[in-house]
Amino acid sequence: MLEVKGLQFRHHHGEDDILKGIAFGANMGQITTILGPNGSGKTTVFKCIAGLWKPQRGEILFGNKNISNLPCEKRAKMLAIVPQEHEPSFAYSVLDAVLMGRVSHVGVFSSPSKYDYLKAEEAIETVGIAHLKEKAYTKISGGERQLVLIARALAQEAPILLLDEPTSHLDFRNQLLVLGKVRGIAREKELTVLMTLHDPNLAMLFSDKAVMINEGHIVSNGVPQSVITEDNLRKVYGINVSIINWNGARVIYPRIDS
């Protein structure tokens, strides 16, 4: 179980706290989704958990062990990250790109072993992109590249998987495809998956738990049905929505008043 406790963060020269005591938990084998409008602190929470930014107060526990102050080599073995904005550099093959996930397992002065290659191929197999293995990862579609980055995170063999808005650059079909894959992998490998999303409908469809954040506070936290409600959405986003129950599914439908 991943536990975030009393997270407080402000920028170096910032006036106000961006996070004002964020606390929630995420379970193994489940997807926990952080929702919130732009500027709510969603990305800050993400960066603090990822270890890229240091919170002033609070801790991040995994299995009752504090992982907020680990050196990056050790952190990478606990926690794998799929970044939102990935600017491709050189035209590495998909296999070479996924192999980079093994960096924390390979000695500083060595190159990846047969075992590392095996793990990379396994991860590629898991996300279902074996046919792209030899292709340059810069010359495939956005959805495929997202899968490559997920495979890279899986090759890291960390129990926690963080995804920062994994659907933001994807078309309708790829959004469903990628999130479906993530859910399957979370179940199969018993990973603790934490991601941020913009679309409450996608959050409703794919998460086991939802955390709604606004202005550095947690607004609501629990099963998606109790968090993603008409009231909460109106309060946080300031728009009127209706939630329609249809054949057991809950659909969030914005009411456009003219």
Place this chain on the structure above:
Amino acid sequence: MKTKSPIYLLILISPFLAGWIAIFIGAYNVSPFMVLKVIAGEIAPFFGNPDIPERAIILDIRLPRVILAGLVGIALSGSGVTLQGIFRNPLVDPFILGISAGAALGCALSVGFFPEAPIQIMAFIFGTIAVVLTYTVARTQGEVSRLPLILTGVIISAFFTAMVSIVKFLVDPHKLQSIVFWLMGSFSLADWNLVKIAGAGIIAGVLPIFLMRWRLNAMSMGEDEAKALGVNVKRERIIFIGASSLAVSIAVSVSGIIGWVGLMVPHLVRMIVGPDHKSLVPLSMAGGAAFMIFADTLARNLTALDIPVGIITAITGAPFFIYLMKKGGKESWGR
């Protein structure tokens, strides 16, 4: 390294081929077989080596020059590929980032004013100052963007070149001549003593790069991603930049400023074998050695004079840079 195709092997042995050709071409004609015979005789003395003039020409004049050129090629190309990797920028090399200009100032100071300060150490100190300056000025918000990095390199290079000019202006005329000639970049002073110095310094510089080369893949993903993958970015950048700076400074101290090699060779090799640093780094080093030996052979034999090889690399390098810029278009300049 996986030998994926014969072309890998060809690149790896190219320095030896280039070296062999370089030794038998020259003002004094030596047959290709004589070269092999004399070198074999030296390695395995039981063949016996007759005391003929060719022996002195091959062993005392041409061989050290070829080895020195090869070492300098390894240093320049090896650090070029490293810097391109960690800055995720295909348009940089030690020359563009100011290491060469910094090292040149160190050497000029040592030759001109402080003969008691070892030239190699002065070169290393000033080369490192230059690249660290370029890096810190260009780095904003945790990332080093492409265009600012190149512009900063140009500025820092210009500054150090101006400092070299001050040294040239103040120094006594006898020393001025040797500084000016040496700045143009040449292997004409090569001897076994220089080979020893360059060998020790350059190997000390490129060895960590060679051993850690696979990590350049992860580092080329950018600072945040490399960190998330488990790379200690700060520490490893220091190692890579320090090692590159050492190799280049030693190269500059024995041969002067030879530009563009570190840009051109890694590019050509990347076009052939792809961007995976696991094979790109050793092959760039081999290609750099071969290119340097080849360019020096041209410099020696193109005219009756021994033209500084730095002029040859600059003449080929500038059009190459323009070609890359035009071809890469927005991609190579982006961000």
